[in-house]
Amino acid sequence: MIARLKMRPGKRTNDPDGLRKRVLDVAEASFQVRGYHASSLGDLMVAAGVTGGALHHHFPTKKALALAVIEERVSAAVEETWIAPVQAAGSAREGVRSVFEAVAAELEQQGFVRGCPLNNLAHELSLADADFRAALAGIFSAWRQAIADKVRADQQAGREQGT
Incomplete structure (x- = not known):
């Protein structure tokens, strides 16, 4: 019987990367809509369709899951929707305006x-927690730095005097 249960070469019976992504997707959406404290691990497991063991393999604690959401998802979203547009804009003023218009x-x-x-x-x-505070502060800092760098470049190029 054991011989019949052997996996075929090159075939996986699970998808750990897909499972991790699914948990992050569900947690990100729940934290955004319901908040961290109102999102229970049990609800997240059900929504993601995973077992407690699978969840805890990737994220040993709810805090670890939230930090992954912050560091991987929120940080990437800020980079894509706030920082990159400012860097690509003709000026800091145009970049910040376009970001706020897009967010609105x-x-x-x-x-x-x-x-x-x-x-x-x-x-x-x-x-609530120093680790959360540091992770979130790092994202805000990157956003502020992108604006400061763009303002500095504008001033050096003579595009935006007095900004």
Whole structure:
């Protein structure tokens, strides 16, 4: 019987990367809509369709899961939707304006239900834990640095005097 259960070469019976991604997807959405404290691991397991053992293999604690969401998902979203547009814009003023217009359009499109993932988590978690505070502060710092770098470049190029 054991011989019949052998895996065929090159075939996997599971997908750990896909499972991890699925858990992150569910946690990211839940934290954004419901908040960290209102999102139970049990609810996240059910929504992701994973067992407790599978969840804890990738994320030993709820805090570890939240930090992964912050460091992998929220950070990437800020890079894509806030930092990159500022860096690519003709000026800091244009870049910041385009970011705010895009964020406002997205909030309106979703019916103002979900809010900003960075802001939501910062409000809920910054005072709760030093690790959360450091991870969130790093994202805000990268955003501020991108604007400062663009303003400096604008001033050096004579594009935006007095900004």
